Amino acid sequence: MFASRKKQVIGIDVNSHAVDTINSGNIHIVEPDLDIVVRAAVTQKYLRASLIPEASDAFLIAVPTPFKDDKQPDLSYIEAACKAIAPVLQKGNVLVLESTSPVGATKQMAQWIAELRPDLSLPSGVDSTEQDLFIAHCPERVLPGHVMRELVENDRVIGGLSKACAEKAKALYQIFVEGECVLTDCDTAEMAKLTENAFRDVNIAFANELSIICDELGINVWELIAIANRHPRVNILQPGPGVGGHCIAVDPWFIVSRTPELASLIATARKVNDGKPEWVLDKVNAALVEVANVKGVAPSQLSIACLGLAFKPDIDDLRESPALQITKTLSERHTGQILAVEPNIHELPAKLSAGNIRLVDEYTAVKEADIVLLLVDHKQFKSMPLQLSDTQRLVDTRGVWN
Template identity: 55%
Template sequence: MARELQKIIVMGLGYIGLPTASMLATKGHTVVGVDVNEAAVNTINSGRIHIIEPDLDILVRSAVNSGNLRASLVPEEGDTFIIAVPTPFKVEGDNPKAPDLSYVEAATRAIVPYLREDNLIILESTSPVGTTELIERIVREARPELAGKVHAAHCPERVLPGHILRELVDNDRIIGGTTKAAVAKAKALYKTFCNGAILETDSKTAELSKLVENSFRDVNIAFANELSVICDKLGINVWETISLANRHPRVNILQPGPGVGGHCIAVDPWFIVSSAPKEARLIRTAREVNDDKPHWVIERVRAKAARFKEPVIACLGLTFKANIDDMRESPSLEIVQHLRGAQIGEILACDPNVDPAKAPFPLTDLKTALQKADILLLLVDHEEFMDLDRELIKDKVVIDTKGVWR
């Protein structure tokens, strides 16, 4: 049976929306990507990209040149509407980590005038439990004649920056609908480009499952980060300790670092805490451990800097993980920003993956940083830092938060 090609409106053209829109367009669907950033819209329509992701430029150029993908500032009528917008934090009462659903709500209200009977709305944004039902409620209140006639599903993204295109195709996908009909319609669409298994459930379970995936990793990383603090106090090498412990057949401890960043692991656990604040004790504690790790790193730098009269401190890495340009929720960026305001010496920031025009402060090239620094603070294990000639750093004071120079 031939595949049914659709007109798809993708709301949000960031790290998830743009790859998804491009992938769907290359499979023959007509795709309109919508974003509030006019510069991004113009860039995409010229066949170029405004973010860094391996091979995405090739995919976008192909999709645009085929005529199946175009970008716009406003939505229009279609068959399926995919919402892939940010879900950050906001301050709510005494909670500084409350989920901010304003972008999801705004995207939903933007598409409401264009909805027709039997349309499908898919929420890809990682969201608190009940957000898919919230979308249905917004539609029902604005267009009561469509009550029960528009389908809604949650299909959370599960991709790793730097490997997005491969994982979009190969990873298993969870599809949770508010009705069985919504699940069936969403499944048919994702099967046009997904090779992984399609796992069916209800919308609330799908929402929680995505949050649980990242919370599990956050708890494991918190264990490793807490171990690193304990080992430092006891004068023990944490990486050797973890390596030895992991030789046990049922132990798999992750690696410590300067904290936890990114748009998922550093954010999603708080959505669970907000939904069940009294019950999510372990999840909350893990978040607090990981949120505190940058402050511990800063104090280590202070202690080392006190040995010098006018220390030069080179901070290597600003992104939240290696070999990407993404600085969202980055603990490395937080550390460097704090050090720059701490007046403990001259701070040099180096990151070969970050566009200097997008950096919040001036960047220094690696050669200059190595020449001038008294203290080297390794925050991100970019390939450029991994391959350093050890002779260049043998006379430096080294604080290696990733354990790559041990």
């Protein structure tokens, strides 16, 4: 976006493949229209990539912020980024943390920078006007598959270490952002992003729990939700096999980690959504037993088609994907053939290296499989007619064919 506004941009990454791909004018992820903008920016020499940071006017840090096994946030990538850019920081630079982070992460980043560059002064308080570096937090708020539009149109929350920091960061983003830039302090900006994703997670948990209850009662949950949503003040989300991605499946734990004794609803929603994949596996096991009895064979002789590996429709992002987790677990528990289908990737990820998994197209999978497991409602699946034989069974976690 900055490069498309004719600003000189250097993209820094530890992944040499990503760097080489960008420098060739191509992209290494699936995102509509991104390839066109990148190709133009590189060709016009406004965008280039490197493994080593260089002196600049502004630095945006957008690195992973996962959680550890104990659900505590892992800020090591932010710390590594600080160490990488510290040698080239100069007076007057703007430094923005875009990574979704627990409350206090921006202040921690500032502390790391202060230790690495004691010669550069930071704000002494929210009203400070004397500082060498301007530090702020501005979380991304885009939907994969619509990133190019939403980066421009969406409002941005900008939290500064001081008011002057927030104003400096606002001027930076207004180079391309047409939405409103809402200014606040960095703690509130961090909590805003966590709140947005926790809100979504809680509402998805309601839908997922409802789907389990409806299955027990013999009720079609998608029909039920469509009827209930006719109420003018009801908007139930759609259930699925769980919750994935680098935000909704992770961010609520950042709230829980800071206030575990208070965040009971948020923690429960996480447990409901994290538990949904095992429920799906139980449904597949039941289908395997049923088909095995019909065919008179052992369940291990049957094949399973897993339609979709990404964490949401029509993208190639596999991060925290429940579909990927379910497919992996099936390959470990089921000795029969697993037919994996993901239209947006060209080879199986390393996590699915088991010998009983094949990456195939959706038509081959449906034709050959005994159990058809729909995990992601990609457009390719929604547009294909489904005709199963008497000995095939469908487990549809997204309501595409129900």
